[in-house]
Amino acid sequence: MSSMQEMLVARRPAWLTFAAIVMFSVGILRFISAIYYFADSARINNSIALGAFSDNLFLWGLWDLVIAVVAIWAGYSLLSGNAFGRVVGYLWAILVIVQSFMIISVAPWFAAAMLVLATLVIYGLAVTSEYREPAAYRDTP
Secondary structure, eight states: OOHHHHHHHHHSOHHHHHHHHHHHHHHHHHHHHHHHHHTTOTTSOGGGGGSTTTTOHHHHHHHHHHHHHHHHHHHHHHHHTOHHHHHHHHHHHHHHHHHHHHHTTTOHHHHHHHHHHHHHHHHHHHHTTTOOOOHHHHTOO
16 A cells, blocks of 8 residues: 555544445445345345335345445545535435434344434534545556
8 A cells, every 4th residue: 555545544534434334334234235135035024014015025035135335335435535424324324223223122232322323424424524535646556
């Protein structure tokens, strides 16, 4: 790693890196979930029959795969200092907060943990709203 690249890493705000890592984590976990759906795994809960795609596991797998790709793309975009990652990060966090309040009576610890995580992502994106990667570093190998 050259000294220029080390300086770039050192200048990126830590909260922005945190939000990108959360997006990467969401993408990886949704990718694993999609594999379970595609494999017709017995580990999948039977309550999905009430969902949007009924009990069609292939469609649930495609849904999770799309979410995984968008989340990984958003994480990369955040690390690059682009606006797409910020928009997806905000939308993801808002949806997680709404979902957390909807399931708090069923899974209170999970809902509370996700509520805190989503709040931290919103805080991280809001605090670093002025950050843009310098143009001189975008084209370096």
